[in-house]
Amino acid sequence: MNSNSQKPKYWRSLAELEADPEFNEYVQREFREPTEQVPLDAPGRRRFMQLMGASFALSGCHWREEKVLPHTTRPTGQVPGVPNSYATVMDVAGVATSLLVTSFDGRPIKIEGNPKDTTTGGGTGTFHQAAILGLYDPDRSTKVMDGDTPSTWEAFDAALLAAYQDHLKSGGAGLAVLSGSHSSPTLARLKKTLLEAQPAAAWYAYDPSFSSGRERGAELAFARPLVPLYSPSRANVIVSFDSDILSGSEPGGLGYSREVASRRDPDVEGMSRLYAFEALVTEIGSLSDHRVAVQSSRIAALLVYLEAKVAAVVGRNPSGAAPSVEALGGEKVQKVLDVAISDLLANRGKSLVTIGSAHSADAHALVHRINFLLGNVGNTVSFVEKAPQIAGGVDELARLAGEIESGKVSTLIILGGNPVYDAPADIPFEAALAKVARSFHVGLYRDETGKKCKFHAPEAHFLEAWGDARAIDGSVRVAQPLIDPLLGGRPHIEVLARFLGLPETSSLALVRKTSGLNGDKAWSQAVHSASYGPKAVAQDLGLPELTLAVAEPPELEVLFELDPAVFDGRFANNGWLQELPHPLSKQAWGNAALVAPETGKKLGLADGHLCEVTVEGRSLSIPTILSPGQAEGTLAIALGYGRTVAGVVGGFMSGMEEVEVVGSNAYSVRPSKALRIASGTVRKTGGRQILAITQDLWAIDAIGKTGQKDREDELVRETTLAEYKSEPEIIQHKVHHPPLLSLWQSPVSYEGHKWGMAVDLNKCSGCSACIVACQSENNIAVVGKSEVAKGREMTWLRIERYYKGDEKKASVRQQPVMCQQCENAPCEQVCPVGATMHSQEGLNDMVYNRCIGTRYCSNNCPYKVRRFNYRNYNLETIGITPYTPTEDRGAKLKAMAFNPEVTVRSRGVMEKCTFCVQRIQNVKIVAKNNHRPIKDGEIQTACEQACASGAITFGDLNDPNSRVRAAQKVPRAYELLQELNNRPRVNYLARISNPHPELSEDDGHKSEQHH
């Protein structure tokens, strides 16, 4: 508002009338958008409503200011208080996942997978689940900034337009656009429009997660731009090389998880066999039957060896000479590899070889070739034509930096991404950016990059605007908004459309135009099913010659990993993700150098010790965690930490409020030539750091280790398929106990419903999406780093990670543990005020109002699944509770993420998993109103819904046909600590491995003796 020059017509206070600059700033801060967008001298109802609204509540819900009128006629399908579900799509680094978002009275509160999405099977990853919190993040950018002064969208548009006009004269010379990886067809279309109008302009894409191997491997193998699609459910044998295909952050990972899991059920015929050769413990590695730890640098040798053997059998020329035993990493590696090869050859057309995204295009190409030779292409692997995508790696960023250095770029528009933070260490992008005369940044946050650009404008969250994206199979998904932009952001496509001067600038019009769908019916169908466009399956593949260089592995390889929680750093300001323990190290709030125990001990490193990792002359100080199962001579650092301008959660170094930086920035040593697998050195520097680790470390004392080893076999029961087939009762014999008698008859007969759950340990890969889903569904507080370090995290569901075997060859077991809802519950008996009670349906109901916080229930719970609010976490982390009303805008925004159906707990009360009792009730009410029984699977707990591999089954044990009843009846179903006679309602399905008969225990498989 330009009230400096002109007295306002309406005024709210003397300060405003006198145009007090302080007051202006206040107004800017509080009511930026509405007062800015409407010219002051344009009176009328809208303006009046704005000012009235503003004066009624001098702060508060400005995101609802446009909805001051109540519905006189209720829109069809909307009942106040009854949540609706809408289909939309989330695009993470160019991969779309279809989602269903629950909206409660107009505000989205929960994200779930869309079961109609064939590429995910309805599963979600951690990022998708946590996106709700990202939407309500008050640290998101709210203002257009011109340097360090607040500006307006008009000024931003004008500046952009001026730039457009300037460059038009020279055909676009000096104009550059930098974006992250996007699969959006609309963005691709606008890019094309730009390059047509200004042919000399350049569009660069840089994403730190970009995998050139994944993107270009198929092209190398078949001389055509193709994208591989796997069908692991058709594979009897899967051999995985450093492969993370089950990871939620990998393209297709969610769907592959479901498919792999579908073949891991020992109670149905045709269980698959998994081999994993890998440096770190991946998700598929933790599920595999044979896992061999080898350095990533050796994978090439293994592949060449494998290809040579396969080629010889199928009568083709091998791509290279078979490497020596030493190059493979020893006889044991070779032995397992030989067995794996024999298995592959015995299952031609029904096997699958996969490789991780960290590897080069050459390695990927060789793997595609191996699959081709094995006859897997067309069966377990198919290739689709690569759709036009905006995707690019470090070479594009380097090229851009070079162009800027040589003075060829005068205007740079950065659409998302954060290259100042995440550029490799040897690309001085920050310095280059300073040399650009006009730089624009449109992003969700005014982050490291946003601060360095001349102009910054807020981007709309994906739940706030229309968009589109492609799934891994190339099909296009339409993303519909759930809410108007809360903080005044605009999607990239809208910014671009204005920049290009297109007639239609709304995201809806842009997306719809791209779709080319005529007629409202086709369009609404596409939105509803969130998908349009067929997928093209490539046929007739050629097979060019390939060579893969086999190099001697370095003494220490430094592996840069995408973090399972904050990904490449873009989710760093998300409390749920920061607090999510790493699946292996169980570290929350930060990263560490994960070192193989042998390697670490040689250097005198132990958990928490600070070390200095040096890669290509650059050093990073980071705490260490010894990670059993990791290959000797490897060190892994997760990317995405050490953000300095992330926000009050992820770290904030400059400005008024300084927040501790979370973790160490691995980008500061990441070389552009070896983005994922580098070689380096590490040395102990002395000093320790307290890490926020949620599970005891490996390096506990000798007694603890022995105690842990003794009980692991009872807690995580397992056997081999052969043993299980010959003696199905073997799992029950893992624990022998006297007859379990109770002092009293159960007072509850469980007529009606009897809720139960089954968790299949053969399927859980530890991805942790369930933890975030539970946190989102049940309003679980974020407690912060220091409280997690103390052990006060609040997650109702945790995944217990156990290592089996010795440190060198440890394999991983993941066991999700939530409240077991015991029938003979020890917690219920000891509460002096009866705050935890048994329901008629067998749930342990927690009555928060009645709880006085003696914590006796927690002490008496053998599973320790109860969590106590030692502090007023919601007040401390969000700034709001139902009992302490606040006028703070940010706090109110954060509070919108709460699920209104779940009590927000205050300080001093105990809480725990309820089996999502609110979901049970919702379905019960609907079923009762319709006079029908509840269908099996109609009630899904949040964890069950999120689980991509379907490891969790919930249902009614009284229903004779329910899946959970069937699951609890299989011979491998067991109760955790059943000898205590708590009669838990959760059953675990024992882990049954399917090792190759030729491989003994020493070869990566550990069978427990029957006793």
Next chain:
Amino acid sequence: MDTRASSITNPYNGPLEGDNAFAQITHNVTRIMQAPRPPLAWYIAFAFALSLLGVFGLSLGFVVWEGIGAWGHVHPVAWGFPIVNFVFWVGIGHAGTLISAVLFLFRQNWRTAINRFAEAMTIFAVVCAAVFPGVHIGRPWLPYWMFPIPNQMQMWPQFRSPLEWDVFAVGTYATVSILFWYMGMIPDFATFRDRSTGTVRRFVYGLVAMGWRGSSRQWHRYERAYLLLAGLATPLVLSVHSVVSFDFATSQLPGWHTTIFPPYFVAGAIFGGFAMVVVLAVPAREFFGLKRIITIKHLELMAKVILATGMIVGYAYAMEMFVAWYSGAMYEQFAFLNRAFGNYAWAYWTMIFCNVVSPQVFWFKKMRTNVWVILIVGIIVNVGMWFERFVIICTSLTRDFLPANWGAFIPSPVDYATLAGSFGLFFTLFLLFCRYLPMVAMAEVKAFIPESHVHDH
């Protein structure tokens, strides 16, 4: 004359030494109250105790304000210092009732010299203990929900919970102890009333003396009531700590789930209680000139009790280990192995040294009769008894069934402040008692000095 033997066998030849005539006893006890000001040592001690009490108030206020997260509790160690302190103080509170009631019923007349302040110590210890269950809960403004208060919502406590049993056990114990203590003081209050000079004092002592005139009828009623209350209090000595031990014994936690707990806790409580009596008696007799009433023989007898109960406690420690081994239960075995050799082994061995090793010096008469040795061992035993509760409560919780849950307990500064502060409350009350109340049961002592039984000779 072998006073050691006679003190126990012959009530008429009590352990009081010298020529303490009735007047002398009265004078010795009442002069503390009558003195215009107490000795300097009292002031120093009181200032110290009062500042500790201040620390107590501040730390509890902080906890109520901040939430109990200010203490070091974590998952899985949901009970920390406050419950340790609670059990410790309840244990201390045992000696008083034992001395006043059980020894009374067994006609151990040497108890008369120490029973009064042992009882006082009991009351104050129970007061200290009673603070903790209330403030340790998550919502410290709601402890009354544990009481069966009729209300229109028909909300009742859950009587299956051992914590609920605690409420009644400790409540009963506190009530009976206070009654017993107060009733015992009535004749002495009358003496104080008669000897007071100030109006206020005369009024207050007169009020609490409840019109005691020392008539035969009054004495008769008094003796009857005293006997009845002693009979009533005796089972409480066994019950209160048994019930407190049920908090642990009835739970499922390895290290808590132990049938030996009730006798073991009671023995431990008497052990710790006597140690505390010794710790209080030694300086009190020094500073208030009561050496001739609380004699070295009293201290020696208490040292013997400490030795005996210490041996019982040591037996219980050994038996716990044996049963864990003999049970063949993996989790049970681990809990005890971990207790002795795990992360908190230092606490366990501190406990063993303090409770089992240190009282062994009392096998020697020379040690039993040396006030310094008695004082030091008394302090050591109190430290040991505190560690016993710490070992049982905290270290068992750190490592239970699922190894993924294992944690560690690191006390916060507020934990230490609360612990120290509770001693402030205790000593403040005790010092006030020394100054203003009859520290020795004059009437009872007089009944057992040789002069009382002159006609029997």
